[in-house]
Amino acid sequence: MPGLTAPSDYALEPPRHPALQINAKVFLFIYFILFLFFLFIAFFNINFRISSVCCMKYLSNLSFLIEYSCVNFIFGGLVLWMQQPFNAEPPRSALISSYVTPVDFFYKRNHGPIPIVEDVEKYYFSITGLIENPKDLFMKDIMMLPKYNVTATLQCAGNRRTAMSKSKTVKGVGWDVSAVGNAVWGGAKLADVLELVGIPKQTSVTKSGGKHVEFVSIDKCKEENGGPYKASIPLSQATDPEADVLLAYEMNGEVSKFDSLWFYTCLGGIFCLTTQAYLISSTLLSCQKLLNRDHGYPLRGIVPGVIGARSVKWLEAINIIAEECQGFFMQKDYKMFPPSVNWDNINWTTRRPLMDFPVQCVICSLEDMNVIKPGKVKISGYAVSGGGRGIERVDVSIDGGKNWVEASRYQKMGVPYVADDISSDKWAWVLFEVMVDIPQSTQIVAKAVDTAANVQPENVETIWNLRGVLNTSWHRVSVRVGHSNI
Ligand SMILES: Nc1nc2c(c(=O)[nH]1)N[C@H]1C(S)=C(S)[C@@H](COP(=O)(O)O)O[C@H]1N2
Ligand SMILES: [Mo]
Numbered sequence: 001m002p003g004l005t006a007p008s009d010y011a012l013e014p015p016r017h018p019a020l021q022i023n024a025k026v027f028l029f030i031y032f033i034l035f036l037f038f039l040f041i042a043f044f045n046i047n048f049r050i051s052s053v054c055c056m057k058y059l060s061n062l063s064f065l066i067e068y069s070c071v072n073f074i075f076g077g078l079v080l081w082m083q084q085p086f087n088a089e090p091p092r093s094a095l096i097s098s099y100v101t102p103v104d105f106f107y108k109r110n111h112g113p114i115p116i117v118e119d120v121e122k123y124y125f126s127i128t129g130l131i132e133n134p135k136d137l138f139m140k141d142i143m144m145l146p147k148y149n150v151t152a153t154l155q156c157a158g159n160r161r162t163a164m165s166k167s168k169t170v171k172g173v174g175w176d177v178s179a180v181g182n183a184v185w186g187g188a189k190l191a192d193v194l195e196l197v198g199i200p201k202q203t204s205v206t207k208s209g210g211k212h213v214e215f216v217s218i219d220k221c222k223e224e225n226g227g228p229y230k231a232s233i234p235l236s237q238a239t240d241p242e243a244d245v246l247l248a249y250e251m252n253g254e255v256s257k258f259d260s261l262w263f264y265t266c267l268g269g270i271f272c273l274t275t276q277a278y279l280i281s282s283t284l285l286s287c288q289k290l291l292n293r294d295h296g297y298p299l300r301g302i303v304p305g306v307i308g309a310r311s312v313k314w315l316e317a318i319n320i321i322a323e324e325c326q327g328f329f330m331q332k333d334y335k336m337f338p339p340s341v342n343w344d345n346i347n348w349t350t351r352r353p354l355m356d357f358p359v360q361c362v363i364c365s366l367e368d369m370n371v372i373k374p375g376k377v378k379i380s381g382y383a384v385s386g387g388g389r390g391i392e393r394v395d396v397s398i399d400g401g402k403n404w405v406e407a408s409r410y411q412k413m414g415v416p417y418v419a420d421d422i423s424s425d426k427w428a429w430v431l432f433e434v435m436v437d438i439p440q441s442t443q444i445v446a447k448a449v450d451t452a453a454n455v456q457p458e459n460v461e462t463i464w465n466l467r468g469v470l471n472t473s474w475h476r477v478s479v480r481v482g483h484s485n486i
Contacts, residue, residue, distance in 0.1 A: 170468030390419030
């Protein structure tokens with residue numbers, strides 16, 4: 001297809017950040033020199049264009065970058081689960097360092113080699129199927145539509161799979177708790193895009209019987225026998241402007257109000273020795289945050305409140321179809337079976353494809369078997385629910401679930417979080433924290449309640465399923481209280 005191609009060979013994937021390579025430390029010194037160099041350029045620009053909006057963007061991008069480098073320095077890089085396809089997640093502690101997850105610390109989940117954009121000017125995707133006016137749309141057609149910035153959490157249905165496989169083996173990439181991230185996605189509403197081909201807002205069936213919107217990518221996946229990744233959502237959701245389904249071309253393009261930003265900026269200025277030259281050059285010099293290749297450049301679907309698998313990256317086509325998409329990832333994967341189903345008796349047609357994700361919450365400030373000093377400890381993490389439901393409560397226990405205290409919840413700096421209130425980001429996670437006193441070794445537990453009063457299941461065994469999806473059981477972390485000085 002013009003402008004966009006899909007390699008069948010992983011050797012053609014983009015070079016990735018050196019922090020993801022094994023000997024990342026070798027690059028430390030080079031980073032430092034480059035950092036000083038770009039810092040110099042940044043100040044040079046700032047002095048000469050002090051009044052321009054662009055300068056403000058430079059400034060905020062700079063603090064953004066320092067945050068990146070600092071987070072990278074303090075927490076280390078992504079944890080790499082698989083090189084081919086590329087699957088990686090950030091360390092737990094990095095995840096809660098900011099409300100909006102920096103792109104570098106956003107989990108990356110792929111099923112094939114990343115497509116290459118050869119010429120974004122030539123890139124187009126087609127909208128076809130059960131409609132009267134099929135059309136090819138270029139990036140400029142999408143850019144011409146009103147732009148929306150939607151803060152939405154993307155979570156892989158396989159998040160926390162490793163913990164589920166401890167109960168009994170499951171199949172799939174082993175994720176810890178960070179196959180999740182919260183980003184500001186910038187793009188056009190799918191409802192507006194579909195109007196361009198004559199489908200009005202709030203349509204559940206087209207005149208010719210179309211009821212589902214299928215997103216088709218271009219990447220070559222082995223599960224599809226070399227065919228592209230695809231998934232669908234109901235037409236009613238796609239044409240509902242309130243559902244905020246986007247065709248996104250930007251990720252974190254708007255400068256966000258990090259709660260921890262200024263603290264890290266100062267700290268970063270002092271401590272950061274590792275800085276990412278490519279990030280500096282791309283953000284300082286271009287002043288924008290287009291999607292990067294790992295996350296779907298040039299255009300991806302974003303379906304808020306729904307498992308990540310339906311937010312298809314690198315769009316090649318959108319088809320309006322009568323039945324839901326028949327692709328592998330809709331029909332033979334990302335479904336949840338009862339614990340009694342095994343690989344011998346599985347019948348895929350008996351279950352619906354997973355869509356909205358259930359209420360989830362995870363402690364990110366502690367790893368299993370951390371040794372902590374006796375006394376006050378801050379427990380923090382994230383909580384999120386699907387379908388746009390807010391988080392009503394997060395409970396934390398320091399005695400394995402017998403007694404509970406309520407944690408405080410927050411999203412944006414200076415705006416109190418009120419679940420389902422218009423001041424809150426309905427599709428986004430909520431961070432929580434609570435100070436507790438831990439006198440002895442124990443199990444710390446967290447569970448959340450969403451605004452529909454859904455609660456998380458207590459034990460993973462009761463929701464165990466052979467594909468290891470939707471592990472939303474109470475999150476438990478065992479800590480040892482010792483007197484080490486670490
Ligand atoms: N084209 C394409 N889209 C895709 C995938 C993929 O492999 N190919 N993976 C899906 C899955 S399972 C998830 S969880 C999210 C991950 O998005 P991210 O890599 O931007 O975090 O993308 C979804 N969209
Ligand atoms: Mo996923």
